[in-house]
Amino acid sequence: MGSDAKQLSFPPGTELVFGPQAERRQFISDRVAGVFRGWGFTEIVLPAFDSGDTFEGLSESGDENELYHLVDREGRRLTLRADFTLIAAKALAMDLRREPRQIRASYEGRVYRFAPSGHGHRVEQAQRGLEWVNASGAVYDAAVIMMARECLQSVGADDAIIVVGHAGFIHAVLGEAGRRERRLLEALDNKNPSRIRQLAQRIGLDAETGALLEALPLLTGGPEVFENARKFNLSDGAAQALSDLEALYSMLDDAGAAANLLVDLGEVRRSDYYSGFMFKVYHHAVGESLGGGGRYDRLFDRFEMDVPAVGFGFNLARLAEATSTNAYADGAPESVKASDGTDALKRIREIRTKGGSVNLVGETT
Amino acid sequence: MLRVALPTGRMMKQAIPFLESAGYAPVESLIDTRKLTVRSQCGRVEYLLVKPVDTPLYIEQGVADVGVCGKDVLMEVGADLLEPLDLGISKCRMVVAGRPELERKLDNLLSPVRVASKFPRVAQHYFRKKGVPCTVFKLSGSVEIGAVLGLSHYIVDIVETGTTLRENGLVVHEEIADCSARLAVNRAAWYAKLAEVRDLLLNLKSAVEGAKS
Incomplete structure (x- = not known):
């Protein structure tokens, strides 16, 4: 290796996957796709970029600088896909205008969002997810969680935790005014009780609401959380959301699907996007969420359509981190020597016809 | 076992009495040791001794489950962490x-x-x-x-x-x-190690409140 060899590199934040990691990624993607197919979902292929307004109001931080823009040859500004649900909703809205019906659609690809360097966050993130549109009712909510659990089991990440919350609960507790208080939402998102108390007082929320907000960080846990929340004086809206979430929990429990299921009433992140239950997936070996989803019945409003919908997605890189290494040990491939020429090809046909895997090796290996 | 990142230096010295009265006394002096990791006597936590400015990253990446960080450092690093307790020290x-x-x-x-x-x-x-x-x-x-x-x-x-x-x-x-010292928690650990994190949080909270009164 000469010292004047040309430096080869990609920009920071891009994702490059090689060798065993690539193999693992493929395995995970196949397994998750298999689960989605098993539930009757059909793959859709979505554009990699669109006009910027598709992604308006997307960012968790409210910072539109997270988007990547490019300009086409006619001077139009385009935005790289920053989220699948928004672009899928637009595509499905086009389809639904043609023929209203229930649609089960799944997708895989990358989204692009700016991430400051130094935190190990990627700009390019591979996702696989699904959208279930015209799906109304708690059974669909429970089904989505069962599906997510099945995906986790299929890749050997059974011990991942699914955390459910409810956008309607936090909306009702905060009220219209509270929902506009960015700093309060931030304090809730950071589960910082002293800051929540300080801001609730400053904004002038009543003492009871303040006490409930301050208690939210600790309203995380098993089904006892429902009981603990009822110790507070809840508005009708908050009580309704709580009952809905409890009904969802019981439904999953009765269906034998409540293992590693937690409740978090203090979840506020992207609560604007969701209208009902929402969930996130965590694993002890991975610092960040593996994925999540929920119900967004108002999402199609932007296309002047009334379409209840649920959906979720996995971040494939993080899901791979949570997967136990031996989960994808398939049968070892049979080696065939390239130097055997036609005989090698014949042997490969035999093996492949029986569904086996082959490893065609050259002279040098 | 929970991994707890502690910022070497003055803030750690002030935090140690809280950790001790909360029941997480280290097996050896955190100040004198030259080790990078030290367990607690109770065996429930392992302390990771890191540079103050690095603590948020260790926690955000999940190398540590929780840690003690100055709010100033948290603001500067901008890590995505939970911040459930103000220790009220290093103000x-x-x-x-x-x-x-x-x-x-x-x-x-x-x-x-x-x-x-x-x-x-x-x-x-x-x-x-x-x-x-x-x-x-x-x-x-x-x-x-x-x-x-x-x-x-x-x-x-x-x-x-x-x-x-x-x-x-x-x-x-x-x-x-x-600004003051905060207990910062990794988002995944908050759920995946719920009971352990909750215990540490509540024990430390009592220790902090006990010191005030």
Whole structure:
């Protein structure tokens, strides 16, 4: 290796996957796709970029600088896909205008969002997810969680935790005014009780609401959380959301699907996007969420359509981190020597016809 | 076992009594040890001794499940963490300071101001939010001297008593935030190690409240 060899590199934040990691990624993607197919979902292929307004109001931080823009040859500004649900909703809205019906659609690809360097966050993130549109009712909510659990089991990440919350609960507790208080939402998102108390007082929320907000960080846990929340004086809206979430929990429990299921009433992140239950997936070996989803019945409003919908997605890189290494040990491939020429090809046909895997090796290996 | 990141130095010294009275006393002195990891006597936690400015990253990446961090460092690093407890130690204020004659409303400034700071991200963010154009210089040494020698109009720094500022003829123009040591928690650990994290949080909370009364 000469010292004047040309430096080869990609920009920071891009994702490059090689060798065993690539193999693992493929395995995970196949397994998750298999689960989605098993539930009757059909793959859709979505554009990699669109006009910027598709992604308006997307960012968790409210910072539109997270988007990547490019300009086409006619001077139009385009935005790289920053989220699948928004672009899928637009595509499905086009389809639904043609023929209203229930649609089960799944997708895989990358989204692009700016991430400051130094935190190990990627700009390019591979996702696989699904959208279930015209799906109304708690059974669909429970089904989505069962599906997510099945995906986790299929890749050997059974011990991942699914955390459910409810956008309607936090909306009702905060009220219209509270929902506009960015700093309060931030304090809730950071589960910082002293800051929540300080801001609730400053904004002038009543003492009871303040006490409930301050208690939210600790309203995380098993089904006892429902009981603990009822110790507070809840508005009708908050009580309704709580009952809905409890009904969802019981439904999953009765269906034998409540293992590693937690409740978090203090979840506020992207609560604007969701209208009902929402969930996130965590694993002890991975610092960040593996994925999540929920119900967004108002999402199609932007296309002047009334379409209840649920959906979720996995971040494939993080899901791979949570997967136990031996989960994808398939049968070892049979080696065939390239130097055997036609005989090698014949042997490969035999093996492949029986569904086996082959490893065609050259002279040098 | 929970992995707890502790920032070596003064903040850790102040935090140790809380950890001890909460029932998580280390097996050996965290101050004298040359080790990078030390377990607690109870065997429930392992302390990771790291540089203060690195603690948020260790926690955010999940290398540590929880940790003790200064709010100033949390603000500067901008890590995505939970912050469920204020330990009430290492208290200070993050401020905009400068020479007294510069005392005019920052909101009225139209020409770019020069700001020196050990917290360039905090400074940039604060001035941008006010709509004041600024150039930020990152300093590692004494920041006050930046304003005294005329490198910058203002400095953004943490102050405890304000003595250093006064001695250098500087005054506080605006307050950005109250800072203190916080218990910071990794988002995944909050759920995946719920019981252990909850125990540590509640035990530390009692220790902090006990110290106040």
